Amino acid sequence: MDFFFEVLKNRTGFSRIGRINLLGSQKPIKTPTLVIPFNQVLMDFFDFIESFGNHKIFLISEPKYLRTQVLDGTFKASGFVYTHYGTLQKFKQILTERKEIIVDHDVIPIIPFNIPTTSINLTFAKAEIKHHLQEVEKIIEEHPKINFGFSVKLFEYFELVDLYIPLLQNHKNIKLINFLDSFNNLNYYRNIIDLIIKIKRELDSNHVLMISGNITSKYCPLLVYLGFDLINVSYLPYLATENFYDTIEALLPTYKIKYLPCNCFACQGKLKDLLQEKYSSEKMVLLSYHNLITAKNYMDKTVQYLHTEDFRTFVEKNSLNDLNFSSLLKIMDKEYYEFVKFYSQLNQKNKTIESIAASSYYRPDFQYFRTNLVKNYNPEYWTRLILLLPCSAKKPYSQSHSHQKFYKAIRAFHEFPAFQEIILTSPLGAIPRQLENIYPANCYDISVTGYWDSEEIQIASDMLGDLLKKYDSDIPIICHLEGGYKEIAKKTEKQIGNKFYFTDIDEQITSPMSLNNLEQLIKEHKDDYNPPQHQPKTSPLTQTWIRKLSKIVDYEYGKGFGDKLVEHGIRYKENRLHTKMFFFDENSNEKVGTLRYATGKLRLTINGVEKIAFDESFTNYVIFDGNTIRGNTLFRPGIKDIPPTLLPNQNICIFDKNKENVVAMGDMIVSSKFIYNSTSGRIVKLYETK
Numbered sequence: 001m002d003f004f005f006e007v008l009k010n011r012t013g014f015s016r017i018g019r020i021n022l023l024g025s026q027k028p029i030k031t032p033t034l035v036i037p038f039n040q041v042l043m044d045f046f047d048f049i050e051s052f053g054n055h056k057i058f059l060i061s062e063p064k065y066l067r068t069q070v071l072d073g074t075f076k077a078s079g080f081v082y083t084h085y086g087t088l089q090k091f092k093q094i095l096t097e098r099k100e101i102i103v104d105h106d107v108i109p110i111i112p113f114n115i116p117t118t119s120i121n122l123t124f125a126k127a128e129i130k131h132h133l134q135e136v137e138k139i140i141e142e143h144p145k146i147n148f149g150f151s152v153k154l155f156e157y158f159e160l161v162d163l164y165i166p167l168l169q170n171h172k173n174i175k176l177i178n179f180l181d182s183f184n185n186l187n188y189y190r191n192i193i194d195l196i197i198k199i200k201r202e203l204d205s206n207h208v209l210m211i212s213g214n215i216t217s218k219y220c221p222l223l224v225y226l227g228f229d230l231i232n233v234s235y236l237p238y239l240a241t242e243n244f245y246d247t248i249e250a251l252l253p254t255y256k257i258k259y260l261p262c263n264c265f266a267c268q269g270k271l272k273d274l275l276q277e278k279y280s281s282e283k284m285v286l287l288s289y290h291n292l293i294t295a296k297n298y299m300d301k302t303v304q305y306l307h308t309e310d311f312r313t314f315v316e317k318n319s320l321n322d323l324n325f326s327s328l329l330k331i332m333d334k335e336y337y338e339f340v341k342f343y344s345q346l347n348q349k350n351k352t353i354e355s356i357a358a359s360s361y362y363r364p365d366f367q368y369f370r371t372n373l374v375k376n377y378n379p380e381y382w383t384r385l386i387l388l389l390p391c392s393a394k395k396p397y398s399q400s401h402s403h404q405k406f407y408k409a410i411r412a413f414h415e416f417p418a419f420q421e422i423i424l425t426s427p428l429g430a431i432p433r434q435l436e437n438i439y440p441a442n443c444y445d446i447s448v449t450g451y452w453d454s455e456e457i458q459i460a461s462d463m464l465g466d467l468l469k470k471y472d473s474d475i476p477i478i479c480h481l482e483g484g485y486k487e488i489a490k491k492t493e494k495q496i497g498n499k500f501y502f503t504d505i506d507e508q509i510t511s512p513m514s515l516n517n518l519e520q521l522i523k524e525h526k527d528d529y530n531p532p533q534h535q536p537k538t539s540p541l542t543q544t545w546i547r548k549l550s551k552i553v554d555y556e557y558g559k560g561f562g563d564k565l566v567e568h569g570i571r572y573k574e575n576r577l578h579t580k581m582f583f584f585d586e587n588s589n590e591k592v593g594t595l596r597y598a599t600g601k602l603r604l605t606i607n608g609v610e611k612i613a614f615d616e617s618f619t620n621y622v623i624f625d626g627n628t629i630r631g632n633t634l635f636r637p638g639i640k641d642i643p644p645t646l647l648p649n650q651n652i653c654i655f656d657k658n659k660e661n662v663v664a665m666g667d668m669i670v671s672s673k674f675i676y677n678s679t680s681g682r683i684v685k686l687y688e689t690k
C-alpha cells in the first residue's frame with residue numbers, strides 16, 4: 001500500500017486525524033471532513049460557490065463535471081470522488097470514456113451498488129452481493145492504475161460483510177471503503193460497532209473509511225468518534241426536496257419553522273418568505289444550501305474540538321440528541337473497551353477533562369487509568385497504615401487547601417513514609433497518592449454536590465477493594481471521610497478483611513477538631529501492624545517524589561520496574577516555571593526522565609530506560625530494522641518486531657535490530673493491532689535518538 005492515506009493521530013474512541021495524499025487537490029486533504037455533493041442546481045446558485053468554493057472534497061455524480069475546467073479550474077484546490085447513481089454497466093462505460101481525466105486528476109471513482117428495491121430477504125441479498133462482486137472484480141482488474149472507492153451495502157444483514165472482505169483484502173488499488181446503508185437504522189447499534197471492529201480487524205489499517213446514507217448534521221460528532229474519515233452528506237439536498245430543515249439537534253419539517261435559527265445566506269435572505277410554498281424550486285435550492293451549511297458548520301466545530309479540546313466530552317453532549325447515540329456510546333464503552341483501547345487516545349495534555357454525567361464514567365481513558373493502575377500497582381512492602389482521604393477540586397490534590405491541612409496532621413508522624421494514602425474520587429475511583437500527578441488524575445473536573453449515584457460509588461468501591469486486596473489484611477485502614485466518600489469505604493469494608501477506623505468529623509472535614517481526631521486515630525493505630533520488613537532509614541524511598549517516581553514507572557512500564565530504576569539512586573529537581581520535574585542518576589548525574597505536569601506523563605531518557613529495558617518481562621518496546629535511526633518519526637517499514645500489547649500514546653524504547661542497544665525513545669502514534677494490519681504509515685513519534 002502506498003501513501004494514499006495516513007493516520008496522523010488517534011483521538012478518543014475510534015476517532016482519528018489523517019491525511020489523504022492523492023486526491024487531485026493542491027495540498028493533501030486533512031481528515032475527517034465532509035464530502036459535499038456537486039450538482040447543477042447548487043452550481044447555479046452563487047452563494048453555494050461562495051461558501052463551498054474551497055471545500056476539500058466534492059462528490060460528483062454527473063459525468064459532465066469530469067473535465068479539466070472544473071477539476072483544475074474553479075475547484076483546483078479541492079479533491080473529487082465520483083460515483084454514479086444508475087447501473088453498474090453505465091458506470092463502467094463512463095469509467096472507460098473518462099479514464100484519462102480520472103487518472104490525470106486523481107479522481108477516486110467509487111464503484112456504486114444501486115438496486116431499486118430497498119427491502120429484500122437474506123437469500124436474495126446474498127445473491128445480489130455475490131453477483132455484484134463478480135462484476136466489480138472485473139472492473140478493478142481492468143483498471144489497475146486507478147485508485148478505487150468501494151461501496152459496501154448490507155441491506156441490514158450485517159453478517160454479509162464477510163462476502164466483501166476477500167475482495168477488499170485482495171485488491172490493493174481499493175483505497176476507500178464507502179458504507180452505503182449501514183447507518184440508516186441506528187437501532188442496530190451493536191451490529192454497527194461489530195462491523196467497524198471487523199473492518200479494523202481484517203483489513204489494511206490505511207483504508208479511508210467513508211460513510212453515506214441517511215446522514216444529517218447531528219451525526220457528525222458520533223461518526224467521527226466511530227472513526228469515519230469522510231462523511232457524505234448527499235442526503236441533505238434530498239431532504240430539502242422533502243421539505244426538511246436541518247439543525248444540529250434534529251430535522252424539522254419546514255411547516256414548523258418560524259424563527260429560522262440560523263444566519264446563513266438563505267435564512268437571512270429569501271427562505272423565510274418561501275417556507276410555506278410547497279413547490280417552489282427556489283425554496284428547494286435555498287433549503288439545500290441551508291442544510292449543507294448546517295452540516296459544514298457543525299463538522300467544522302467537530303473537527304475543532306477533535307484537534308484542540310477534550311473531544312470525548314463534546315461527543316457525550318452530542319449523544320443527547322438521539323437515544324440511539326447514547327446507547328451506542330454506552331455499549332461501546334462497556335462492552336468493547338478491550339478493543340477500543342487499541343485505537344483510542346489514552347493521554348491528553350493541557351486539558352481539563354470534564355466528567356459531565358454517567359456517560360463519562362467509562363470513557364476509554366478513564367477505564368485505561370483504572371485497569372492499568374490496579375494491574376501495575378505494587379504496594380510498598382514497608383506499609384504499616386493505610387489512610388483514605390477525599391479528593392479535592394484542585395489538582396494535584398496535594399496542592400489543595402484541604403490536603404495541605406491533612407498533611408499537617410499526617411506528616412507530624414516520623415513514620416509518615418510508611419503510611420499509604422489513597423484518595424477517593426468520582427468517577428476515577430481510588431488513587432494512591434504517588435499517582436496523583438498522572439493523567440487523568442491531574443486534570444479531571446466534576447460537579448461536586450456531595451451526592452453520589454450508586455454507579456459512582458460502585459466504581460470507586462470496586463477499585464478501592466482491588467487495591468486493598470494487595471495489602472496484608474492486618475494493616476489498619478483509617479478513613480478521614482464523610483458523605484458519599486464514607487459510603488464507598490463502608491461498601492469496601494464488607495469485601496475485605498482489614499479493620500476500618502473512621503474519624504469523627506466535627507462540622508467540616510478540615511475543621512481543627514476533625515483534624516485533631518485524625519491525628520489521634522493515627523496515633524492509636526500506627527503500631528497495630530508491624531511490617532515484616534522495614535524500610536532502610538537511608539532509603540531514597542522516604543522522599544515523596546522518589547516514591548512517586550517508582551509508582552509512575554510501574555504504571556507506565558509494568559510492575560516492579562519502578563523499584564528497579566530507583567535502586568540506582570535518584571535525585572530530582574523541579575524546573576523554574578514549576579511545570580516539570582526532572583530525575584537524575586545520583587552517581588552519574590545523567591538525566592533519567594522528565595515528568596511534565598501538563599501531560600501527566602513521565603518520559604524516560606535512553607539513559608533511564610537502559611536500566612530496566614533489558615529485563616525479559618519489559619514490553620514497552622519496538623525493534624527497529626537497523627542500527628541507527630534518524631529523524632523524528634519511525635515509519636512502518638522500519639519496524640522489525642513488536643509485542644502485541646502496545647497502545648497509542650504509550651512511551652516506548654526502540655531497540656536496534658538485534659535487541660542489543662536502545663537507539664531511541666518515543667511515543668506510540670498507533671497500536672500493535674494497527675501495525676499488524678499495515679504496511680505503511682507513522683508508528684512512533686521520537687523524542688530522543690542516540
Ligand SMILES: [Zn+2]
Pocket residue numbers: 262263264265266267268290293
Ligand atoms: Zn440557514
